[in-house]
Amino acid sequence: MARAFLFVLDSFGIGGAADAERYGDAGADTFGHIALACAEGRADREGLRKGPLAVPNMVSLGLAGAAETATGFRFGNGGTAPIAAAFHGAAQEVSSGKDTPSGHWEIAGLPVRFDWGYFPQTVPAFPAELTEAMISEGKVPGILGDCHAGGIEIIERFGEEHIRTGKPICYTSVDSVLQIAAHETHFGLERLYEFCKTVRRLADPLNIGRVIARPFVGETVATFERTYNRRDYAVPPPEPTLLDRLTERGSKVIAVGKIGDIFAHRGISEVRKAAGNMAMFDKALGAMDDAGDGDLVFANFVDFDTEFGHRRDVAGYAAALEAFDRRLPEALAKLRQGDLLILTADHGNDPTWRGTDHTRERIPVIGTGPGLAGGDIGLRPTFADIGETVAEHLGLAPGRHGTSFLGAIGGHARTA
Numbered sequence: 001m002a003r004a005f006l007f008v009l010d011s012f013g014i015g016g017a018a019d020a021e022r023y024g025d026a027g028a029d030t031f032g033h034i035a036l037a038c039a040e041g042r043a044d045r046e047g048l049r050k051g052p053l054a055v056p057n058m059v060s061l062g063l064a065g066a067a068e069t070a071t072g073f074r075f076g077n078g079g080t081a082p083i084a085a086a087f088h089g090a091a092q093e094v095s096s097g098k099d100t101p102s103g104h105w106e107i108a109g110l111p112v113r114f115d116w117g118y119f120p121q122t123v124p125a126f127p128a129e130l131t132e133a134m135i136s137e138g139k140v141p142g143i144l145g146d147c148h149a150g151g152i153e154i155i156e157r158f159g160e161e162h163i164r165t166g167k168p169i170c171y172t173s174v175d176s177v178l179q180i181a182a183h184e185t186h187f188g189l190e191r192l193y194e195f196c197k198t199v200r201r202l203a204d205p206l207n208i209g210r211v212i213a214r215p216f217v218g219e220t221v222a223t224f225e226r227t228y229n230r231r232d233y234a235v236p237p238p239e240p241t242l243l244d245r246l247t248e249r250g251s252k253v254i255a256v257g258k259i260g261d262i263f264a265h266r267g268i269s270e271v272r273k274a275a276g277n278m279a280m281f282d283k284a285l286g287a288m289d290d291a292g293d294g295d296l297v298f299a300n301f302v303d304f305d306t307e308f309g310h311r312r313d314v315a316g317y318a319a320a321l322e323a324f325d326r327r328l329p330e331a332l333a334k335l336r337q338g339d340l341l342i343l344t345a346d347h348g349n350d351p352t353w354r355g356t357d358h359t360r361e362r363i364p365v366i367g368t369g370p371g372l373a374g375g376d377i378g379l380r381p382t383f384a385d386i387g388e389t390v391a392e393h394l395g396l397a398p399g400r401h402g403t404s405f406l407g408a409i410g411g412h413a414r415t416a
Helices: 030-039 056-060 063-071 100-107 128-138 151-165 184-206 242-249 277-290 303-309 314-332 384-393
Strands: 003-009 087-091 144-148 169-172 177-183 210-217 231-234 253-256 270-272 296-301 339-344 363-368 375-380
Touching: 003 100, 003 277, 003 314, 003 384, 030 063, 030 314, 056 063, 056 314, 063 087, 063 363, 063 375, 100 384, 128 184, 144 151, 151 169, 151 177, 151 184, 151 210, 177 184, 184 210, 184 231, 242 253, 242 296, 242 384, 253 277, 270 277, 277 296, 277 303, 277 314, 303 314, 339 384
Parallel strands: 003 296, 003 339, 087 375, 144 169, 177 210, 253 270, 253 296
Antiparallel strands: 087 363, 169 177, 210 231, 339 363
16 A cells, blocks of 8 residues: 655745845745744744744654755754654745746646736736726626735735626735636626636736635625635646656545645646635544545645635644644554655744745655654755655655655655
């Protein structure tokens, strides 16, 4: 039995990116700054959490060692020795962006070597011809926003006008993205999805990575709330990824969370979604039970990014990490001989950083598997090393990008 489980803690970077200055992120460190804030009492919140960051199970998989590899940061609340079969290291991104598709595609063995299209920091942000086409082909009376903005803030600004006029709220960020917020009942959820499909087609010539449906509910600025019916419409990967290689062989890829959307549903056998990290964890555990020989469970835990990173909520992010860590033994208990579990991230989103956007950081690469020797895998020069390690573990031939570290942790490829 050889199975693989790849859990992405969305935005849980560990600092130290060699090219961070190019992105305006020199010094950003999601994990390090959260840990420091907790140690100094700046992440205490009545009824939520208090004191130093407590993530002993991730530390037992080597999180503290990964952070030291990335930046030299020494996590002062380790308290747990790494388990014998655990491995740890960090990885540097070679893709040109610090966005979700770039990070996930590179994890799956396909670095993004081209530049995405971006919208300028102007108002309006969108080209007039694109806006006109969105209105005419999308059959809407106009659009609101047309600027760079955070998702909660722009709904608060334009939500009531949107309900009154029927105009969708369209906005962007420093990522290659066009986001569309609309009310689930007043505008209609299915209508929002159809409108996003139209905009996806219209944005293709601009090389925009994702068009994202951002539904919300509520009647006034005081009650507006985004729902978990988000849907991403992504550009499909330009080459086969690890997921394509597995499904073409006949293996099953179970996508938990937004993984299916990120890969434009290419190389995906089954999608399982839920609302919130803990419900997503339940789905991931169920997928672990259902995975067979040669299968991959690829899960994304998005709340770290959307609910806490972008909102610059240090206490909330810390509490979410601690909640995830408390559930981790449930996943570890499901590992069988021949299994491989890797925890990683797709980029950073330092909640102590200026602005509301992702931060360019290295990512942790930690994990375990029964029978592995474990150890230090060092600093990997590309996220693609993760995908190639999973590929070798599951008996695939080497891909074009990345180098497997399976041998370094005492693993052996299964018989193809």
